[in-house]
Amino acid sequence: MISVAALAVLAACSNGAAPNAANNATPANTAAAPAGPSTPGTGTVSGTFTVDGKPANLAFVGAYRQDPIDGKPVIAIVMSTLTQAGSTDAAAEAITTKFGTEVIVLDINPDGTFVEASVYNKDLKAHVITMEGGITIKNFTSAGGTLSGEVTNNGPADAFGQKVNIDETFKVTAPT
Numbered sequence: 001m002i003s004v005a006a007l008a009v010l011a012a013c014s015n016g017a018a019p020n021a022a023n024n025a026t027p028a029n030t031a032a033a034p035a036g037p038s039t040p041g042t043g044t045v046s047g048t049f050t051v052d053g054k055p056a057n058l059a060f061v062g063a064y065r066q067d068p069i070d071g072k073p074v075i076a077i078v079m080s081t082l083t084q085a086g087s088t089d090a091a092a093e094a095i096t097t098k099f100g101t102e103v104i105v106l107d108i109n110p111d112g113t114f115v116e117a118s119v120y121n122k123d124l125k126a127h128v129i130t131m132e133g134g135i136t137i138k139n140f141t142s143a144g145g146t147l148s149g150e151v152t153n154n155g156p157a158d159a160f161g162q163k164v165n166i167d168e169t170f171k172v173t174a175p176t
Contacts, residue, residue: 041147041173045079048167049104050156051123056102057081062090063147063172066107074115077106077147077170094120095128104166106151112140117151119164129159135166147174 041063049056062084066074076091081100084090094103101122107115117131134157140149148171155165 041145041175042084043146043148043170043172045168045170045172047150047169048165049079049102049121050163050165051121052163054123056121058102058104058168060084060099061170061172062087063175064089064091065175066091069107069115072109074107075110075147075175077108077151077172079104079106079168079170091118094118104151104168106135106137108137108140110142112137112142112147112149117166119159119166121164124162124164125160129164142174145174147172 043061043063045058045061047058049058058079058081060081060083061077061079064076064078066076068074078084078090078094078099080090080094080103082098084099087093087098090099091105091107093099094105097120101120103118103120105118105120107117109115114135114137117135118128119131120128131153134153136152136154138150138152141147148169150167150169152167153164155167156163157165
């Protein structure tokens with residue numbers, strides 16, 4: 001079973017993770033700039049994303065700078081069923097279903113450390129869940145302006161009585 005928190009009111013969605021002991025430490029010389037305007041990165045995504053066995057075809061991915069959390073920079077990797085073309089902050093716009101009714105917003109630190117994930121799917125009873133644990137990022141690389149890796153919940157895993165399975169591989173240009 002994974003640690004999952006349902007968002008009771010969509011308006012209560014936030015753009016960052018709640019502080020916790022795992023992400024409170026800040027290295028002495030780390031300075032994180034606010035997100036501000038950025039050029040999102042684009043790339044490819046493939047794999048499996050299901051709710052109760054019903055597949056979602058995530059076909060688009062973008063990377064966006066987010067506001068720092070606990071002094072650490074954050075990048076949102078947004079995987080969606082519809083294009084994010086023209087968006088400068090798909091993570092904030094994901095709740096509007098502008099990018100489809102199945103979207104994963106994966107917040108990571110630039111070194112690939114998992115922060116949190118917001119999972120949007122029309123087949124979820126809550127339509128959106130926030131996962132602050134139970135997600136693993138494997139084979140993460142950041143080289144030559146490209147971020148790549150695999151995000152998995154080693155599922156299917158229980159999410160309020162529903163089975164969620166995430167096993168997606170992404171390769172995306174880092175945001176500037």
